[in-house]
Amino acid sequence: MNLSSHLPILIVVIPLIAAFMNPLIGWRQRKFCNPLAVIAVSASFCIALLIARTVITTGRISYHMGGWAPPWGIELAVDHLSAFMCVTITFVSLLAIVYSKNYVEKELAEEKMVPYYTLLLLLIVAMLGIVVTGDMFNLYIIVEMLSLAAYALVAMSEEKRAYVAAYKYLLLGFTGAIFILLGTAYLYIITGTLNMADLSVRIQPWYGSWVVFVALALLMVGFGIKTALFPLHTWLPDAHSIAPSSISAVLSGLVIKTGAYCIIRTLFTVFQPRFVIEVMPVTSALSWIAAIAILVGSLFAISQTDLKWMLAYSSVAHIGFIVLGVGLATGYGTTGGILHIFNHSMAKGCLFLCAGAIIYKTGIRNIYDLAGLGDKMPVTMAAFTIAAFSMVGIPPTAGFISKFYLGLGALEQGTWAGWVFAGVILLGSLLTAVFYIRVVNNVYFGERKRREEIEKDEAPLGMLIPIVILAGGCLIFGIFPKIPLALAEPAARLLLGI
Amino acid sequence: MEPVYSIRPVLAIAVSLACAFLIVLTGEKRRNLREFWTLAASVLGCTIVVSMFPHIYHGGEYIFTMVSIVPGVGLDFRVDAFGMFFAFLSSFLWIFTSIYSIGYMRALKEHAQTRYYFAFAACIASAVGIAFAGNLLTLFIFYEMLTMSAFPLVIHEETPEALYAGKKYLAYTLSGGALVLLGMAIAYTLAGTLTFTSHGFLAGHGSAQMLKILFAIFIMGFGVKAAIIPLHSWLPSAMVAPTPVSALLHAVAVVNAGIFGIVRVVCSVYGIELVASLGLGLPLAIVASITIIVGSLFALAQDNLKLMLAYSTVSQLSYIILGAALLSPSALSGGVVHIAHQGFMKITLFFCAGAILVQTGKRNMSEMNGIGRKMPLTMMGFTMCAFGMIGTPPMCGFITKWYLGLGALEAGHPIFIVVLLASALLNAAYYLPPVYNAFFKEPDASLKGKEASWWLLAPILVCAAISLMLGIIPTTSYMPLQLARTFLGIGGM
Numbered sequence: 001m002n003l004s005s006h007l008p009i010l011i012v013v014i015p016l017i018a019a020f021m022n023p024l025i026g027w028r029q030r031k032f033c034n035p036l037a038v039i040a041v042s043a044s045f046c047i048a049l050l051i052a053r054t055v056i057t058t059g060r061i062s063y064h065m066g067g068w069a070p071p072w073g074i075e076l077a078v079d080h081l082s083a084f085m086c087v088t089i090t091f092v093s094l095l096a097i098v099y100s101k102n103y104v105e106k107e108l109a110e111e112k113m114v115p116y117y118t119l120l121l122l123l124i125v126a127m128l129g130i131v132v133t134g135d136m137f138n139l140y141i142i143v144e145m146l147s148l149a150a151y152a153l154v155a156m157s158e159e160k161r162a163y164v165a166a167y168k169y170l171l172l173g174f175t176g177a178i179f180i181l182l183g184t185a186y187l188y189i190i191t192g193t194l195n196m197a198d199l200s201v202r203i204q205p206w207y208g209s210w211v212v213f214v215a216l217a218l219l220m221v222g223f224g225i226k227t228a229l230f231p232l233h234t235w236l237p238d239a240h241s242i243a244p245s246s247i248s249a250v251l252s253g254l255v256i257k258t259g260a261y262c263i264i265r266t267l268f269t270v271f272q273p274r275f276v277i278e279v280m281p282v283t284s285a286l287s288w289i290a291a292i293a294i295l296v297g298s299l300f301a302i303s304q305t306d307l308k309w310m311l312a313y314s315s316v317a318h319i320g321f322i323v324l325g326v327g328l329a330t331g332y333g334t335t336g337g338i339l340h341i342f343n344h345s346m347a348k349g350c351l352f353l354c355a356g357a358i359i360y361k362t363g364i365r366n367i368y369d370l371a372g373l374g375d376k377m378p379v380t381m382a383a384f385t386i387a388a389f390s391m392v393g394i395p396p397t398a399g400f401i402s403k404f405y406l407g408l409g410a411l412e413q414g415t416w417a418g419w420v421f422a423g424v425i426l427l428g429s430l431l432t433a434v435f436y437i438r439v440v441n442n443v444y445f446g447e448r449k450r451r452e453e454i455e456k457d458e459a460p461l462g463m464l465i466p467i468v469i470l471a472g473g474c475l476i477f478g479i480f481p482k483i484p485l486a487l488a489e490p491a492a493r494l495l496l497g498i
Numbered sequence: 499m500e501p502v503y504s505i506r507p508v509l510a511i512a513v514s515l516a517c518a519f520l521i522v523l524t525g526e527k528r529r530n531l532r533e534f535w536t537l538a539a540s541v542l543g544c545t546i547v548v549s550m551f552p553h554i555y556h557g558g559e560y561i562f563t564m565v566s567i568v569p570g571v572g573l574d575f576r577v578d579a580f581g582m583f584f585a586f587l588s589s590f591l592w593i594f595t596s597i598y599s600i601g602y603m604r605a606l607k608e609h610a611q612t613r614y615y616f617a618f619a620a621c622i623a624s625a626v627g628i629a630f631a632g633n634l635l636t637l638f639i640f641y642e643m644l645t646m647s648a649f650p651l652v653i654h655e656e657t658p659e660a661l662y663a664g665k666k667y668l669a670y671t672l673s674g675g676a677l678v679l680l681g682m683a684i685a686y687t688l689a690g691t692l693t694f695t696s697h698g699f700l701a702g703h704g705s706a707q708m709l710k711i712l713f714a715i716f717i718m719g720f721g722v723k724a725a726i727i728p729l730h731s732w733l734p735s736a737m738v739a740p741t742p743v744s745a746l747l748h749a750v751a752v753v754n755a756g757i758f759g760i761v762r763v764v765c766s767v768y769g770i771e772l773v774a775s776l777g778l779g780l781p782l783a784i785v786a787s788i789t790i791i792v793g794s795l796f797a798l799a800q801d802n803l804k805l806m807l808a809y810s811t812v813s814q815l816s817y818i819i820l821g822a823a824l825l826s827p828s829a830l831s832g833g834v835v836h837i838a839h840q841g842f843m844k845i846t847l848f849f850c851a852g853a854i855l856v857q858t859g860k861r862n863m864s865e866m867n868g869i870g871r872k873m874p875l876t877m878m879g880f881t882m883c884a885f886g887m888i889g890t891p892p893m894c895g896f897i898t899k900w901y902l903g904l905g906a907l908e909a910g911h912p913i914f915i916v917v918l919l920a921s922a923l924l925n926a927a928y929y930l931p932p933v934y935n936a937f938f939k940e941p942d943a944s945l946k947g948k949e950a951s952w953w954l955l956a957p958i959l960v961c962a963a964i965s966l967m968l969g970i971i972p973t974t975s976y977m978p979l980q981l982a983r984t985f986l987g988i989g990g991m
Contacts (some may be wrong), residue, residue: 279885332568394646395639401567404635407683408568422683426676433672440665445656479573 007054008063008076010085011047012128015040018132019121028113033117034101041097041124045090048083052487055083061147062134070134071195074278079136080491084484085131088342091347092253093124093468098462099353100246102462103360107244112156116244119156122487123149123250130258136184136194136270139262143226150255154243165238172235176225177178186211187270193261196270207275216282219266223244227259229286229323230293231315237300240315241308245356248308252315252348257341260322267326268495277329284417287327291424293320298431305366307355310435311348314391317428318344324421325406327443334492335485341400342484343390343477347399349471350387354380357459358469367439371446379464381443383471388436390474393429451470501559507575507630510546510585510953511909513539514623526961531610534705536596536615543626544589548711554582556977557984566633576632578696579985580757580765580834584758587841588751592622594957595746598849601953602742605856606686613650614740620647625751628758634682634692641678641723641755645671648752651743652736663735664682670732681715688712694762696987699780704732709768713778715888716763717785723756724819725812727789734796737804737958741852744804749811749844754837757818761834764822765986774825780911782823787917789816794924799861803851806928807844810887813921814840822915827986829905834982836898839968843883843895846961849951850880853954857947863932868941870933873949877936879962880887884929886965889922894968897979 018040026033054061055078062074078086097120104116126146133139151173155166164176188194190211191202206212221232228236267276267283276282297317304310322344324336357380358364358373374381377472393403403425410421458464477484517539524532550560559578566572577585599618603611624647627640645668655665688693688704700709722729733753737744747753764773764782773779792812800806816841821833853876860866870877886893899918906914949955972979 389646395642400639400642404568404679404683406688411683411687422680426680430672430676433668437668441653441661444650445653445661446665446824452876481567482565 004050004054005046005207007051008061008078008132009065011044011051011123012089012132012210014043014047014291015121015128016125019118019125022118022121023114026117029112033114034097035476037097037117038094041090041094041122043086044124045094045126048086048090052083052087056486056490058375063470065310068416071193071198074138075134075197077197078132080494081261081264081489084133084338084342084373084487084491085257086128087129087487088257088345089124089127089254091118092345092470093127093250094322095469096120096246096250096349096353099249099356099463099466102158102460103244103246103356107453108156116153119153120247120250121254127254129256131261134196136187136196136199138194139265140177140184141184143258143262144177146255147177147257150239150251153247154239154251156247157242157244158243162242164277165242169235169239169375171253172225172232176222176232179218179222179225183215183222186215186218196265200270200272203270204272207279209368213280216266216271216276220282220286223259223262223266227256227263227319227323228295228316229289229319230316233293233297233319236316237312239307239310245352248311249349249352249356252312252352253345256315256319257322257345260319260326260341263323264326264495269436273329273496276491280366282392283327283329283472285327287324287417287421290320290324291421294324294424295318295430295431296436298428301310302431302435304435305367307370307439308357308365308368309490310367310428310439312349314432314435315348318332318348318391319430321402321425321428324425325402325409328406328409328413328418328421329496330409330412331492331496331498332405332412334410334496335489336405338491339481339484341399341489342488343402343474346470346473347387347390347478348413348458350383350467350474351362351391353467353470354384354387358425360463361457361459367442368446370439370443371469374444376455377459378456380459383439383442383467386442386474390478392433392436396475396479398474401478401481501561501576502553503562504550504560506509506546506550507560508564508575510523510543510589511627511630512547514619514626514769517742518616518619518623521649524612526612530737532612532615533596533600536619539619540592540622544586544593544624545628547585547589548579554579555981555984557603559845561632568686570806570929571633571635571686571691573636573639574632574693575630575636577630578695578983580761581629581631582628583834583837583981583985584754585626587754587838587923588629589747591750591841591845591961594961595742595845598954598957599742599779601951602740602852602856605951605954608654610654610738617647617786618648618743621651621747621751625755626629628755633694634685634741635750637759637762638675638678639733640681641783642675643901644752644755645675648747651747652739654740654743657738659706660738663732663738667732667737667750670729671720672731674719674756677715677719681719684712684715689750695765695769696766696981698765698767698772699767701772709772710778713763713768713773713776716767717760717782720759720763721757721872722776722813723753724760725756726785726816726819727752727792730789730793730812734805736809737802737808741804741848741855744808745848745852748808749848750841753811753815754841757815757832757837758817758891761822764825765830770825770830772783779823779909783820783911783914786816786820786823787914789813790820790901790917790921790982791924794921794928798924799930800928801864802860803854803866803932804848806863807847807851807852810925810928811844813925814887817898817902820917822913823907824902824905824911826905826908828908830986831982832898832901832905834873834985835901836977838978839886839894839898839965842961842965842968843886846879846903846958846965847887848882849954849958849961850876853950854957856954857950858945863935865942865945866932867935867939868945870936871941872945872947875949875955876958876974877933879958880936881933882962883965884933886969887929888925892966892969894965894972897969897972930959
């Protein structure tokens with residue numbers, strides 16, 4: 001076996017090793033923490049690209065841990081969806097780490113720097129672990145690891161309410177974990193296996209049994225909490241708005257998407273599309289819940305005056321878009337949902353990083369105090385505008401492509417429900433326009449002392465570069481959508497078996 | 499004729515976009531260089547568009563494909579006679595508007611001029627993109643870009659009134675855009691393609707009822723920018739923008755983008771035959787007629803000159819929709835050619851309103867008595883185009899009405915001639931009093947001012963002269979009327 005066949009484990013292990021080396025190095029010299037993390041995650045990003053290429057050319061990669069063949073050993077299974085998630089996760093978290101250097105120095109106490117990088121690396125390890133593993137119990141363990149790292153990172157914020165937010169997150173997160181554990185246990189009791197591929201075969205005779213129904217429901221609720229699907233979202237606004245902005249970007253951009261990933265995996269890999277669409281119409285139920293999430297999340301976001309709270313509620317709405325796309329279970333719809341994972345992580349990552357830059361420079365959090373920032377921080381605000389347009393779905397940004405695919409997917413269903421969903425998608429994007437364009441409007445044209453010369457005072461380059469790259473991504477992948485679609489489209493078709 | 503594969507349509511868009519970024523990079527400090535970029539790009543862009551003219555005029559097409567977005571549909575450009583029409587109008591009038599803008603913005607010492615010129619260039623790029631779009635998706639992408647890039651121009655003054663107008667503008671146009679997107683998704687689901695064809699691509703797809711609903715969605719979506727009553731109310735509010743913006747965008751480029759979309763839907767998405775067989779022409783014609791009459795009635799009630807012109811635009815735009823809705827060759831050519839006629843005349847009228855504002859500071863017609871003696875050349879241009887709006891020969895407005903009237907007869911609905919006549923009377927009722935007052939009433943003592951600078955005057959006179967020329971020699975080769983006939987495939991070479 002040459003090195004290239006070990007890619008699925010390397011992508012996880014490299015940042016894991018870095019996470020353990022981090023306290024050792026940071027103990028001697030704190031300033032080495034950031035370069036170490038950057039190097040480790042860059043390596044993971046390169047590996048993710050290699051994995052993506054391999055998956056596109058040769059299809060699913062199956063890696064046997066320790067050489068034990070599944071279902072006895074633990075299998076790492078990397079298909080198109082996993083590869084897609086790997087690239088998204090490593091891309092956005094790499095930029096968040098680059099951004100952290102300047103940000104953490106100013107916004108966090110000095111002694112928190114080493115644990116910050118250690119936990120952030122563990123968070124990234126856990127996200128990558130979730131998307132590459134092919135084992136249900138393994139998945140549960142890593143989801144817990146992810147959550148623990150996330151609770152601690154939220155609590156690390158210097159804000160007074162950080163402990164409350166982290167505690168709330170922890171309470172709901174653990175509840176979700178119990179649901180996931182129970183669901184997994186139910187599946188294990190009836191099938192005697194935990195390997196996803198094996199499970200999907202062995203569970204088929206049990207279709208129709210109450211055990212399977214309950215297991216599926218438990219898993220959906222558990223992952224629903226982790227992904228902050230309405231009405232299980234209540235922890236998200238606190239946690240995402242109070243966490244340090246670089247962490248908010250990762251939490252909102254990536255961590256909740258891994259919950260969505262688990263939902264997709266459970267629905268279409270562990271269970272069969274036929275079962276979740278027809279026998280027990282989970283997908284249809286999810287679509288309706290997601291449609292409500294889109295509207296309610298947007299309405300909550302409209303009523304916010306704090307920039308980060310607004311962004312957090314917007315995430316509730318956009319998780320709705322993703323889950324709606326998945327629940328549509330049509331070729332275009334699921335493609336759109338998966339594509340939106342990528343597009344939303346870029347846009348929301350960019351927005352939170354911009355919010356961080358604004359707080360870093362001015363300390364402003366209220367959206368009505370932002371007037372004049374368009375002259376003060378032109379690059380940051382231009383990036384913010386592009387990302388906001390992508391959230392609204394204005395062409396030629398990436399958000400438009402996913403919105404269009406979701407709309408096509410809704411109509412592809414050919415039912416009256418599909419028409420309702422298409423209407424919700426459009427209404428949701430109009431509501432999104434209300435609160436994002438309000439901010440952009442305040443930034444550029446808000447009331448301020450006219451003619452007053454505003455000094456240009458940009459964020460440092462280390463923070464600006466990640467922001468610009470993410471905003472650029474929102475534009476480039478809107479004009480050339482074939483690049484992410486090369487993975488997202490086959491991923492959806494393979495999952496749905498069409 | 500075989501379509502020619504050429505990058506020129508993209509170049510025409512890229513010139514304006516590049517210009518927009520050069521303007522931002524140059525900035526307020528070097529404003530002469532900044533204005534040079536605008537002028538250079540407008541001339542260059544227009545030259546590129548004109549270079550495609552002969553081939554298009556003889557029935558040819560240019561195509562260019564970029565990237566695919568959904569299977570079978572991507573960022574495709576296709577230049578046909580109708581696209582040529584709109585692109586030429588936008589880019590040609592941009593030259594005059596640029597000259598006028600420089601005079602206007604400097605005379606009034608407006609703030610944020612860099613932003614103004616940047617947004618203007620972006621708007622023109624989007625308008626040309628709309629014109630050259632080869633499918634509905636490409637059209638929609640540029641349509642939304644136009645919405646967003648016109649926004650900074652609407653709220654340019656940054657007064658509470660302007661900000662309110664901006665909000666209203668966005669609420670209307672983004673909702674319209676959402677409807678177009680919905681329609682587009684439905685069309686794609688039905689037909690599996692969005693590429694414009696000369697006889698429409700929807701024939702044979704979907705049930706008649708479905709197609710009727712879809713048609714209504716499209717008309718409501720595009721109707722926002724086309725200012726169909728009752729979707730028009732953003733347009734009068736948007737008059738708070740600087741006058742050159744009202745002139746080029748709110749009389750020509752933005753509103754005609756909506757008209758362009760409607761005509762595309764009728765001719766290239768549905769096809770005239772399908773619209774006729776579904777019986778959709780008549781309802782659309784009735785909506786257009788109501789807009790024509792009610793728009794004029796609103797105009798009658800205005801004292802603010804720009805508001806009157808705005809309501810006149812609402813009314814005049816529906817001539818074009820009426821032409822498309824009557825579905826007969828003469829009516830269609832009359833409607834399509836009115837895009838150019840209305841454009842040239844209305845831009846002149848707005849230029850005049852702006853010149854009066856710059857020279858005297860007056861906005862209301864009741865304060866403009868005797869203005870013709872102070873600014874004779876400006877008011878001469880105004881008078882010519884006011885007569886054109888009423889539809890008196892030899893101005894080009896007459897040509898439109900003549901063809902629309904012929905078309906109404908061909909379509910077997912002579913009732914619409916009554917609409918045209920009633921509208922002509924109403925137009926006379928609100929255009930003639932200001933003209934009369936300007937020349938035959940004694941000026942108020944408060945009215946000060948003299949003729950505007952040549953920056954402002956030259957565009958007025960040239961556009962007025964063109965409006966006259968289009969009315970005198972409409973059937974000469976290369977005139978808009980002939981181009982419109984090429985698009986409709988009824989000869990004209």
